[in-house]
Amino acid sequence: METVEIEWIKYNHFFDLWRAHRRDTQLLYVIGDQHHCYIGSIGARDGVQGLGTRYQWQYVQRARSIFGTEESAGQVAYAGLFKKPEQINGRLIFAAEAFIQNHCITVLGPQAVLFDAEDLVEGVEVINRGSLPTFLE
Numbered sequence: 001m002e003t004v005e006i007e008w009i010k011y012n013h014f015f016d017l018w019r020a021h022r023r024d025t026q027l028l029y030v031i032g033d034q035h036h037c038y039i040g041s042i043g044a045r046d047g048v049q050g051l052g053t054r055y056q057w058q059y060v061q062r063a064r065s066i067f068g069t070e071e072s073a074g075q076v077a078y079a080g081l082f083k084k085p086e087q088i089n090g091r092l093i094f095a096a097e098a099f100i101q102n103h104c105i106t107v108l109g110p111q112a113v114l115f116d117a118e119d120l121v122e123g124v125e126v127i128n129r130g131s132l133p134t135f136l137e
Contacts, residue, residue: 003125004096005084010076010131017077023050026088028080028097030104033133036075037113039101044094078133095121100136107135 006028011017014031021027026043029051042051080100082088098118105117128136 001123001125002092002095003084003127004082004088004092005127005129006080006096007083008128008130008132008136009079009081010133011078013075014077017079018051021051021079024079024081025050026082026093027051028082028093028100030078030080030100030133032075033078033135034108035112037104037108037135038115039097039104039113040115041093041097043088044090044097078131080128083129084127091121092124094118095124096126099124099126104133104135 009020011020017029017031021029024042028039028041031038042049080096082093082096085092098120101113101115101117102120105113
């Protein structure tokens with residue numbers, strides 16, 4: 001059994017998460033923790049592109065325009081940083097993402113999410129610490 005340990009950091013909204021982690025190339029992220037939730041990862045497919053490439057600032061700016069607000073209105077966001085093992089790979093990132101997605105659906109129901117969950121990966125245990133999304137508490 002392999003173990004992945006994730007340290008979660010809570011942000012008031014995605015814009016703060018983006019500013020803090022735009023250069024990260026290995027990351028889990030959660031947008032929303034009760035409704036309209038999206039869970040994704042950076043690095044699961046062994047790419048070297050960071051969060052800032054996935055969500056280019058011009059598109060983040062467009063979202064602000066679409067919703068007519070400077071920042072997100074109450075939709076919190078979380079960054080999941082990999083603490084163990086020291087050498088994380090795409091398979092383990094993918095396994096952690098699938099675990100978090102499936103747990104979210106189990107707790108909140110499919111009506112609360114905006115993603116199709118990845119299939120769980122056998123033989124990987126995920127330990128969550130820090131400021132957890134409410135569905136992980």
